Amino acid sequence: MAKSGGAVSTGAATRLVHTIGLIRWVALGLIALGVLSGTAFGAAMGDFQLAGALSLAIWLYGAVAALVVYVFFGWLQQTLLMLIGIAKNTASDNLLTRF
Structure with a gap:
């Protein structure tokens, strides 16, 4: 059984954060490409009242989706960075901490 302590490699976790x-x-x-494409499709429709409603719905859906993606992936990145920091700060090369 490996004992705790020693150097810790966080290179793979750091690459995962960047990924x-x-x-x-x-x-x-x-998401932005989808919103712009949907807006262009709505503008190409003949009925301007329906096109405006469709465009508004697409923009609202895109805004909510973008916010959810931004917050979720940001949270995931920050959590992993925090765990990397904890791993680096708790690793020790002190011989006395191995017993």
Whole structure:
């Protein structure tokens, strides 16, 4: 059984944090692309009253989806960064802490 203490490698976790950040921005970009495409589709419709209502619904849905994605992935990143910090601060190379 391995004893606790010693150096800790956090490289993989740090790469995961950066990957989560990249996924967050890609998801936000896809949401924005979907909102703009939906708005263009609504503007291409002949009925302006229906197009305005459809565009408003798409913008509201996009805003809520973007907020949820931004908050959730941000929370995920911050939680993982906090755990990385805890791992680095609790690792010790002191020989006396191994017994």
